[in-house]
Amino acid sequence: MRKLAIGVDIGGTNTAFGLVDDLGNMYGESVISTRQYPDFDQYIEELYIGIQSLLKQLDFEHELIGVGIGAPNANYYRGTIENAANLVWKGVVPVVEKLKRFFPTVPVIMTNDANAAAVGEMIYGGAKGMKDFIVITLGTGLGSGFVANGEIIYGHDSFAGELGHVIVNHTGRVCGCGRKGCLETYVSATGIKRTVFKLLADHIENSEFRSISFNDLTAEMITKAALAGDPLAIEAFEYTGMLLGRALANAVTITSPEAIFLFGGLAKAGKYLFEPTKKYMEMHMLSNFRNKVKLLPSGIDGKNAAILGASALIWQRLNEGR
């Protein structure tokens, strides 16, 4: 009898979910719309039906051992999504409580996307056996999951690990959070777009980006241009890496990780992101830590990484019980 955990990745547009074993193998996956269900009860019912349908398609004996969920603004302690700007449900949504009605006999656990990514890294990825590490997720914003003593740092109110909102420049770029100079205004898919536009303003060189509007520009286009040798794109990555490298050097002085994993779209730029990040991280590192902390790509990056990360919450809970 194969044990399977359900991983659910709740995003603003869609919710992806799948069945995962303890080695990170997926047995079926599916997607429902998130946005189409402003009625949360209806959404949960739809999600339950989707999961049941996946389970029915299995052609082997299995035991369902739990449901792990990754979601923006998730409160791990309370099992709620709280005031998530990009979701259709407003206020505080009792996700775990509602889903537990459909899965009353197994653990239902929810955390935010970046913490789920960190647990995924620990269970299936490059952080196996590590007790102290950091995962940085580079998407529209910058998320982070900090692990110390083998446990996610949730903090007193479950909202720890907001490295994207460490202020790196008090007179810097306006952030969606209402403050100025947060790391994610520089280091994220949106951040590097802003950097490209800053460079277009500062310089006079021609560039393929001069014919593209801010709304049309994507981080993938900047990565592609860097890979093709475009100087402005490379400079944008250099600047991004400087800001990230400095912030990581500061983070290292606080939690002294064994490794830092970069996860998500921007990390796909490979050396264009990793080389400047590593360079500036070591340049600004306190000497005790210099050349000791590994900077690595995520070991589970890929299309199903978010589902894997969410399902890993269940395997981790099981490990703790051993």
Added chain:
Amino acid sequence: MRKLAIGVDIGGTNTAFGLVDDLGNMYGESVISTRQYPDFDQYIEELYIGIQSLLKQLDFEHELIGVGIGAPNANYYRGTIENAANLVWKGVVPVVEKLKRFFPTVPVIMTNDANAAAVGEMIYGGAKGMKDFIVITLGTGLGSGFVANGEIIYGHDSFAGELGHVIVNHTGRVCGCGRKGCLETYVSATGIKRTVFKLLADHIENSEFRSISFNDLTAEMITKAALAGDPLAIEAFEYTGMLLGRALANAVTITSPEAIFLFGGLAKAGKYLFEPTKKYMEMHMLSNFRNKVKLLPSGIDGKNAAILGASALIWQRLNEGR
């Protein structure tokens, strides 16, 4: 039979030690010179003799349950002091191994001063029952102990919690660590002296500090002047509080503590330090955390705090065993 732990505080000049029960009551304390014993074996022997002498003076039945040590540059995992600039012993000193020869049947545990202060806060002080908090020690430098999930964050190599070496200004003040703009170059007894001298340079107003050399100036004198209403001293505290408050707001985004405790000499300035620190911390706080994190004076501050903190390592170990 009363259970007692030994707390040992190794400082550059002296080593203070005492016998402490589980409520933080001291039963005898003593001091030996640190500096007079460049021969480490001789130092350990002297320390052992001192402890024995304290134990002999007890007039009640007792059981010795362990030796806790706080020391600069202490490696918790290895039980060593490593390359401590202010101690007479150079290189890596195997403190725990050597002391264990004299106390073979009980745990001997060592950590750095700031972590010992944090454990002390958790066992005897204001952090009783808290799982997530930060202790900031304001002495010649700035030390910090981070607690998450009820445990000190030691990190991969045991040197986590160096908030004093977070860089807050990349073009800022030269730090003893060889870099620029570390928090402790602003926020510490030495840091506030530097701030006073910066203000004397920037302004033309008369001040009692104009007749005092840098070497003669102490943080206590600045505190005293602030309490007496001296505008330059008050401005120096305002500036110190701004730098500390901003750094704490950033630290909160990472570990989301329930409370932050300020410990040590500078914290004695009371509202002159706490008010600006609190003001700038909240001003720069990510909205989730605003007005939620307590900023408190240490609950065990005082002359024996370092001994208490060190002894608390033993009570904490005992608690974990329960």
